[in-house]
Amino acid sequence: MFSTKNLSPRQLSAFTAFVLAVPVSLLVYFVEKKWLWALGAFVVIAGGSYLLISFVLERFIYRKIKLIYKFIYRTKATRKEETYYKYILPQKSIDEVREDVEAWAAENEEEIAMLRRNEQYRKEFLQNLSHEFKTPVFAIQAYVDTLLQGALSNPEVNKKFLEKTSRNVDRLTNLLNDLDEISSLERGELILYxxxxxxxxxxxxxxxxxxxxxxxxxxxxxxxxxxxxxxxxxxxxxxxxxxxxxxxxxxxxxxxxxxxxxxxxxxxxxxxxxxxxxxxxxxxxxxxxxxxxxxxxxxxxxxxxxxxxxxxxxxxxxxxxxxxxxxxxxxxxxxxxxxxxxxxxxxxx
Ligand SMILES: Nc1ncnc2c1ncn2[C@@H]1O[C@H](COP(=O)(O)OP(=O)(O)OP(=O)(O)O)[C@@H](O)[C@H]1O
Ligand SMILES: [Mg+2]
Structure with a gap:
């Protein structure tokens, strides 16, 4: 079925020009009873209004749409794409343009959601990391400080404090090894034998x-x-x-x-x-x-x-x-x- 919904601007101009020209030329025919006059009126009105309407559409609507396309395709257009924007794009109907823009918006929304998730993940990761490091480092600091402040010469506690320090150093080492392992796994560097x-x-x-x-x-x-x-x-x-x-x-x-x-x-x-x-x-x-x-x-x-x-x-x-x-x-x-x-x-x- 013929539908005016999905017409390209040129088709739209031609359709409107036709709709304008037909009644006017019919009127000329009925008044003058000369079919050549009617034909002339049809050609002049159809041609003129086609040019006028397509100029208006191109000048005031499609130029702006082309600008929108330039924004939504972020990469710089190649010469071939420029030709596409210039000569092929205006053939698209408003509905197709709307679909393109909607698809672009959905894609962007997805991208933003992913960035937000990553940002949240990064924040949690840093928070966890600093927490995991803080606990053993503070413990080591406390034992070393106590030893330096005199506990070193107290045979009852010095060995115990050194052992606890050593256990916390082990914990830090394990943590670093695990982190090293996980970051290489996440980079996909794992080679399996x-x-x-x-x-x-x-x-x-x-x-x-x-x-x-x-x-x-x-x-x-x-x-x-x-x-x-x-x-x-x-x-x-x-x-x-x-x-x-x-x-x-x-x-x-x-x-x-x-x-x-x-x-x-x-x-x-x-x-x-x-x-x-x-x-x-x-x-x-x-x-x-x-x-x-x-x-x-x-x-x-x-x-x-x-x-x-x-x-x-x-x-x-x-x-x-x-x-x-x-x-x-x-x-x-x-x-x-x-x-x-x-x-x-x-x-x-
Ligand atoms: N068999 C289990 N029974 C009960 N809870 C478990 C068991 N395995 C894992 N979990 C829970 O899952 C969490 C994550 O386990 P995961 O092995 O990743 O870390 P972890 O044992 O706490 O520390 P790490 O393995 O790095 O020394 C644990 O902290 C624990 O709460
Ligand atoms: Mg575990």
Missing amino acids: KQNFVIQDLVKEIYESLSLIAEANQIHCSIKKGCESPLTVFADQEKIRQVITNLVENSLKYSKKGGSITASMYKTDGKHILVEISDDGIGISEKHLPRIFERFYRTDEGRSIDVTGSGLGLSICKHIIEAHGQTIHVRSRESIGTTIGFTLDTRRD
Whole structure:
């Protein structure tokens, strides 16, 4: 159907000129009864009004629209684009121009929202970072000051203060290492050295290396019954060691005395293996679950149990697993326990 809605300016001028010329030439024909006169009147009125209307549209409306286009396409126009603005653009209908401007506005709105989110993220990051650094630095400062003010010659406290200073220096070192790790992960610089290895063997090695801490807390670490038969995965063994160590350390930290930690591994389909570390510790309440993989994010319960953690462990785990093209997820319930699972590729020959 013919519609006047989506006409380009030239079509619009031609249409209006036609609408003007037809009745006038008909009138001339009825008055003069000479069809040549009527034709002449039609040509003169149609041609004249076409030129006049297109001039007015071009001069007062489309020039301004072209200016708007220059603003919304921020990059400087090339010669080809200039030609486009000059000769092709005026062919667009007002409706198409409106759509272009609306699309531009939506795109900008999205960009602004993203910038706002990033700004918020940056603020939180700096706040967290300074907080994490402040605590050990102030502690070191206090111990050193006390030692210098005379405690150094007091054999009862000097060693204890030096040990505490050393522990805080360790904490700073760990924090710096974690930050270093996370910034290189976020820059996408992680190079994976993938190989085939048996996941159960790796879990046993990690249990072994953390056995002193586990014994001190009377926590029993095991591999779930039925999951003992060796499963070979294809991944970067050292990076996955770091992930499982972080998860088991968390389970050790956030479990009660006498608790237990269980590792389970399953073949999900022909291509993937699911590894899960479960504990029956304090658990994580539902409101915290969506955020625990964010850097520096810690629950209040977590903070009150472990004052030295920085909240970077799980976010490092997530980066490593995602660099493998896999996923990591959490299931947890307060006072019941936590399970964190991730997938890996099965062996590759
Ligand atoms: N197994 C778990 N049980 C209960 N809460 C957990 C468990 N694992 C993680 N959390 C919660 O998630 C938070 C984030 O864990 P994450 O490992 O990232 O940091 P962290 O252990 O506090 O510090 P870091 O690992 O950097 O030393 C913890 O502070 C804790 O509140
Ligand atoms: Mg941790």
